[in-house]
Amino acid sequence: xxxxxxxxxxxxPVRPWLAGLRPRGRGWRVVLSVVxxxxxxEVSTRTVFTNPLIIVPLSRVAEKTATLATSGTLWRDIYTSxxxxxxxxxxxxxxxVTVGTLMAVSDAVHDFLTLWVSALYATPTVAxxxxxxxxxxxxxxxxxxxxxxxxxxxIIINTEAGIRACDRHWLEVARxxxxxxxxxxxxxxxxxxxxxxxxxxxxxxxxALVGVVVAEFFGARSGLGxxxxxxxxxxxxxxxxxxVIILAGFxxxxxxxxxxxxxxxxxxxxxxxx
Amino acid sequence: xxEPILAVEQVTKRFTRNGKTTEVLDQVxxxxxxxxxxxxxxPSGCGKTTLxxxxxxxxxxxxxxxxxxxxxxxxxxxxxAMVFQQDSLFPWRTVLQNVRFGLEVRGVSRRQADEACLxxxxxxxxxxxxxxxxxxxxGGMRQRVNLARALAVDPEILLMDEPFAALDAQTRELMxxxxxxxxxxxxxxxxxxxHQIDEACYLADRVLVMASRPGRIVEDIPIRIPRxxxxxxxxxxxxxxxxxxxxxxxxxxxxxxxxxxxxxx
Numbered sequence: 001x002x003x004x005x006x007x008x009x010x011x012x013p014v015r016p017w018l019a020g021l022r023p024r025g026r027g028w029r030v031v032l033s034v035v036x037x038x039x040x041x042e043v044s045t046r047t048v049f050t051n052p053l054i055i056v057p058l059s060r061v062a063e064k065t066a067t068l069a070t071s072g073t074l075w076r077d078i079y080t081s082x083x084x085x086x087x088x089x090x091x092x093x094x095x096x097v098t099v100g101t102l103m104a105v106s107d108a109v110h111d112f113l114t115l116w117v118s119a120l121y122a123t124p125t126v127a128x129x130x131x132x133x134x135x136x137x138x139x140x141x142x143x144x145x146x147x148x149x150x151x152x153x154x155i156i157i158n159t160e161a162g163i164r165a166c167d168r169h170w171l172e173v174a175r176x177x178x179x180x181x182x183x184x185x186x187x188x189x190x191x192x193x194x195x196x197x198x199x200x201x202x203x204x205x206x207x208a209l210v211g212v213v214v215a216e217f218f219g220a221r222s223g224l225g226x227x228x229x230x231x232x233x234x235x236x237x238x239x240x241x242x243x244v245i246i247l248a249g250f251x252x253x254x255x256x257x258x259x260x261x262x263x264x265x266x267x268x269x270x271x272x273x274x
Numbered sequence: 275x276x277e278p279i280l281a282v283e284q285v286t287k288r289f290t291r292n293g294k295t296t297e298v299l300d301q302v303x304x305x306x307x308x309x310x311x312x313x314x315x316x317p318s319g320c321g322k323t324t325l326x327x328x329x330x331x332x333x334x335x336x337x338x339x340x341x342x343x344x345x346x347x348x349x350x351x352x353x354x355a356m357v358f359q360q361d362s363l364f365p366w367r368t369v370l371q372n373v374r375f376g377l378e379v380r381g382v383s384r385r386q387a388d389e390a391c392l393x394x395x396x397x398x399x400x401x402x403x404x405x406x407x408x409x410x411x412x413g414g415m416r417q418r419v420n421l422a423r424a425l426a427v428d429p430e431i432l433l434m435d436e437p438f439a440a441l442d443a444q445t446r447e448l449m450x451x452x453x454x455x456x457x458x459x460x461x462x463x464x465x466x467x468x469h470q471i472d473e474a475c476y477l478a479d480r481v482l483v484m485a486s487r488p489g490r491i492v493e494d495i496p497i498r499i500p501r502x503x504x505x506x507x508x509x510x511x512x513x514x515x516x517x518x519x520x521x522x523x524x525x526x527x528x529x530x531x532x533x534x535x536x537x538x539x
Contacts, residue, residue: 169362176330176356177376177427178349187378191366268365268409 056238061245064238073222078246081212081224084140085250088147089208096152096204097197100159110160121153129215138219147211151204155197162196163189195266198258205254209247277344278305279463280329280431285338287324287489297488298324301338304482304491308430311457311464313474313481315520317528321489322467323435329465330356330433342431352380355429357420360440363408369395369419370404376427387426394422398456414445421453425460434466438473450476451505458502471524475499475516476508483520485527493523 038058045057052060068074103110103117129146136142166189174184216225224243231239287299298321306312314322327333329340331349340347342354355376363372370391377387395404398418408416417437424432438446450473457464468474474481475497483493497516499507507513 167361169358170364172332173356173358173362173364173375174379176332176350177379178352179379183379187375188364191364194366266366268407 052237053235054237056241060238061241064236065242068239068242074227076222077224077227077243080140080220080222081143081216081247082250084143084212084223085147085208087140088144088211089151089204091144091148092151092155092204092208093201095148096155096200097159099152100156100197100200101163103156104160104163117153117156121157125150125153126210126214129211130218132215133219138221143212143215143220143223146215147208150211151208154203154207155200158196158200158203159193162193162200165196166192191265195262198262198265202255202258205251205258209251213247279308279310279343280306280465281341281344282325282329283339283341285325285328285335285340287321287328287333288336299328299335300488300490302489302491303338304494306431306463306465309461309463311466311477311479313466313468313478314484315468315471315474315481315524316484316489317486317524318469319489320484320486320527322469322484324489325484326356326433326435326465326467329431330354332356352427353429354431354433355424355427357417357424357432357434357437359436360413360417363416363419363423365408367407368404369400369406369408369411372408372419373422373426375423380427391422391426394426397459398422398425399452412445413441414449417441417449418452421456425456425462429462431463431465434464436467436469439468439470446470446473447505453477454501454503471517471520472508472513475513475520476503481516481520483523485523492527493520495520 041058045055049055065074099113099117103113126146128149129142132142132145132149136145170188170192171184174188179187212223213225213228216223217229220226224247228240228243231237231243282302282304285299285302286297289296289298302321302325314325316322324333328335329347331340331347331351331354334348342351364375367375370388373391373394374387377390382390392404395401398421400415400418400422403411403415408419411419420437438449441449454477466474466477478497481495481497482491483495484490485492495516499510499512499516
């Protein structure tokens with residue numbers, strides 16, 4: 001599947017200057033789309049959907065954000081959720097890349113783990129959140145555990161796929177130049193599988209955020225998930241939308257950072273799809 | 275001839291698949307002198323690529339030995355470098371970084387390696403393309419990079435595995451001419467595998483014609499066309515006679531293969 005994309009790009013004309021301009025030249029559309037949605041939201045909530053229980057104007061969300069930001073609780077919630085996300089995500093990356101690599105290089109490890117990995121990836125593992133709260137308490141530990149558990153599987157799967165997809169020719173080139181096992185790993189296997197691993201990380205970002213928020217639903221002292229839960233209980237629609245927008249914005253920033261990383265590390269693949 | 279740089283002695287290779295053993299190479303022997311350009315030509319399935327990979331040390335023979343400068347080959351070594359078929363460049367490395375690969379493996383310092391590789395790029399006609407990625411350059415240019423990558427480690431023997439097979443006819447002719455120019459500068463020994471008879475005759479001092487089932491050398495033909503060889507030699511009667519002769523050898527072989535297949539069915 002990826003082979004096809006690479007070949008198709010190769011037959012294209014040599015215009016590196018255009019490739020360099022493309023992301024900048026198209027950024028205005030993204031901005032425009034955000035502005036359009038914001039305007040549509042504001043106008044429709046002032047004219048058609050006026051019930052504040054269902055949805056409130058964006059300007060009200062902004063006011064609410066200002067209030068909560070000055071009172072200080074918003075910063076604590078953001079800090080809690082994002083640090084839980086960061087730790088859970090980091091654990092998922094460490095474990096995921098290690099296990100994925102082991103599964104790719106050892107058939108025995110693969111055979112033992114493959115069923116579990118695909119089963120746990122496909123099932124809504126977030127359902128274990130309540131039991132994790134019981135095991136780890138309502139502090140940050142349970143949130144990290146749920147986030148890591150959700151995020152680890154796409155990373156495992158993509159790391160394994162990336163290393164297994166490493167072209168036989170490239171390994172043979174390394175061997176013919178008498179590269180050692182470690183040199184082959186560092187100079188061929190790692191760069192060859194990086195685009196796959198980064199694609200796994202992009203999937204993992206969303207799953208880790210879901211993990212943190214849902215785990216906070218089931219018991220927490222602070223965090224954006226708790227903020228969503230408590231605002232919905234008191235019908236504070238503005239605060240609820242604020243928390244969701246913050247989460248969405250953070251997710252978008254993470255995914256675009258990973259896109260930049262991919263363009264840096266895998267310039268031959270990042271061309272088409274950004 | 276002085277002591278051969280390469281000696282292939284009674285090399286046999288068998289592959290067993292699903293309990294059925296195929297003799298890919300049967301007692302192949304030949305020697306190559308220093309600085310010689312030898313082409314291995316034959317129909318697909320005659321084991322020419324396997325033979326090249328055995329010489330490279332990437333595959334070990336079932337019996338027989340390969341000697342380089344009298345020493346038996348047990349694996350890849352610094353005395354040989356392989357120019358692979360299309361698409362063996364690392365797509366995550368720039369042209370310069372690809373050429374540098376072999377030197378990096380050997381632990382040559384970055385500055386020293388870059389200096390040598392930039393000079394090489396100039397020699398293969400890629401001056402100014404050091405910073406490009408393989409997907410940004412043409413197929414012909416990619417094979418120049420491939421050649422430069424092998425030349426960078428300064429091997430005594432260049433092993434070339436159908437390096438121009440995926441190129442269009444015009445680019446291939448151009449690359450053949452360029453290869454001869456580079457070869458006459460660098461004075462390497464070259465073993466060149468191809469299924470193109472005219473390519474073999476144009477490039478080589480000697481053409482080893484191979485036949486399949488089992489893979490073996492049927493004739494060792496010295497090409498006595500003086501060098502340098504402009505592209506026009508391909509249109510001379512002498513050149514045509516070489517090509518015709520080899521083609522007649524292969525035609526017989528192709529018919530035989532077809533008959534063998536039918537007998538097996």
